[in-house]
Amino acid sequence: MPPLPAPRLALASITRVYDRATVVDDLSLSLQEGQVTCLLGPSGCGKSTTLRIAAGVERQTAGTVAVDGVTISDAQRHLPPERRSIGLMFQDFALFPHLDVAANVAFGLRRGGPRSRQRVGELLERVGLACFGDKFPHQLSGGEQQRVALARALAPRPRVMLMDEPFSGLDNRLRDGIRDETLAILKDEGAAVLLVTHEPEEAMRMADTIALMRAGRVVQEASPYNIYNTPRDLAAARFFSDVNVIGGRVSQGRTETPFGPFLTPGLEDGAAVDIVIRPQHLRIDFDRAGQGPAPTPEHGSWARGQVVRARFMGSESLVELAMEQGGMVLRATIPGVFLPRPGKSLWLALRRDRCFVFSAAAPAATPGAQASKN
Ligand SMILES: Nc1ncnc2c1ncn2[C@@H]1O[C@H](COP(=O)(O)OP(=O)(O)OP(=O)(O)O)[C@@H](O)[C@H]1O
Numbered sequence: 292m293p294p295l296p297a298p299r300l301a302l303a304s305i306t307r308v309y310d311r312a313t314v315v316d317d318l319s320l321s322l323q324e325g326q327v328t329c330l331l332g333p334s335g336c337g338k339s340t341t342l343r344i345a346a347g348v349e350r351q352t353a354g355t356v357a358v359d360g361v362t363i364s365d366a367q368r369h370l371p372p373e374r375r376s377i378g379l380m381f382q383d384f385a386l387f388p389h390l391d392v393a394a395n396v397a398f399g400l401r402r403g404g405p406r407s408r409q410r411v412g413e414l415l416e417r418v419g420l421a422c423f424g425d426k427f428p429h430q431l432s433g434g435e436q437q438r439v440a441l442a443r444a445l446a447p448r449p450r451v452m453l454m455d456e457p458f459s460g461l462d463n464r465l466r467d468g469i470r471d472e473t474l475a476i477l478k479d480e481g482a483a484v485l486l487v488t489h490e491p492e493e494a495m496r497m498a499d500t501i502a503l504m505r506a507g508r509v510v511q512e513a514s515p516y517n518i519y520n521t522p523r524d525l526a527a528a529r530f531f532s533d534v535n536v537i538g539g540r541v542s543q544g545r546t547e548t549p550f551g552p553f554l555t556p557g558l559e560d561g562a563a564v565d566i567v568i569r570p571q572h573l574r575i576d577f578d579r580a581g582q583g584p585a586p587t588p589e590h591g592s593w594a595r596g597q598v599v600r601a602r603f604m605g606s607e608s609l610v611e612l613a614m615e616q617g618g619m620v621l622r623a624t625i626p627g628v629f630l631p632r633p634g635k636s637l638w639l640a641l642r643r644d645r646c647f648v649f650s651a652a653a654p655a656a657t658p659g660a661q662a663s664k665n
Pocket residue numbers: 309310314332333334335336337338339340341489
């Protein structure tokens with residue numbers, strides 16, 4: 292088999308320390324040609340610092356940056372941003388106000404001439420601004436400015452595109468369309484893309500791979516599907532959506548809950564366990580003279596609760612129920628045609644295949660623990 296090509300962009304053991312605070316901590320990441328990776332995480336976790344180090348506008352305390360297998364920054368050398376074959380796009384677009392659109396796009400091209408004009412024309416056409424070449428940035432809407440910034444960053448055909456929250460300045464109504472268009476253009480151009488965002492929906496929509504960051508580290512790296520469906524700990528599950536957490540303690544490899552026992556092998560007796568489920572994976576049924584549905588392998592046992600609050604959200608309703616057993620309040624989403632009154636008794640069950648079981652003491656210790664079938 293031929294050897295795999297070197298990654299387009301490789302960050303190896305990157306660390307950045309400011310005033311004794313480690314804000315990027317031994318982070319490694321590699322991106323192949325045409326791959327879109329989203330650095331996702333809460334504010335202050337080190338996403339932008341990582342991107343700035345890849346760009347070369349900031350230097351790491353330790354570690355190496357390589358493009359196509361060539362080290363461009365380590366303890367000895369540090370190639371400046373303009374020599375890295377990297378395109379940059381930041382939140383504020385930073386267009387040059389005194390240059391028209393065509394000149395803004397041409398800015399990163401070394402030479403002028405017909406080939407440069409052709410590339411500018413081709414890109415303006417591609418971003419839907421073919422007739423905008425002689426306009427100035429202040430004459431453009433936010434969405435148009437974003438597209439000019441994209442065309443400018445792509446003009447020199449960078450091998451890597453680095454984007455820091457590039458859509459956050461845009462109106463909500465525009466954002467989805469522009470994201471999709473931008474993604475299509477980036478895929479056509481074939482650059483490896485590293486995009487910073489703190490919005491899970493944006494990462495799910497854009498990324499081939501999501502690198503979830505926390506406190507300067509990548510804690511999980513996977514496709515949107517895998518990271519959503521197999522989060523490595525409670526914090527990772529919570530980052531993508533609201534979750535219910537049902538606490539319990541292990542006894543002889545099982546954890547009892549109001550919904551029946553869960554298998555929690557490999558944990559000591561007395562260990563605290565969180566059983567985690569998203570609101571859309573609870574099932575609701577009516578109370579029939581004090582009885583609920585019979586247990587099934589899919590749902591385990593049903594447990595009764597009273598509606599505390601129900602909110603109509605359009606296509607679905609969010610219902611909060613105080614459970615009779617265990618005293619917890621759980622949230623379930625159900626089709627919006629149903630809006631139960633507070634105080635109503637309903638039965639709840641958990642889709643067992645959608646439950647995550649985590650050790651409460653040590654995050655990420657037991658993502659593989661299995662739900663029992665009854
Ligand atoms: N030049 C600097 N000097 C000192 N500390 C800094 C500097 N730049 C960033 N930091 C700190 O490093 C940490 C990480 O910052 P960074 O901007 O990388 O986070 P982020 O994940 O991109 O956050 P956000 O989503 O809010 O932009 C923060 O605590 C920040 O205050």
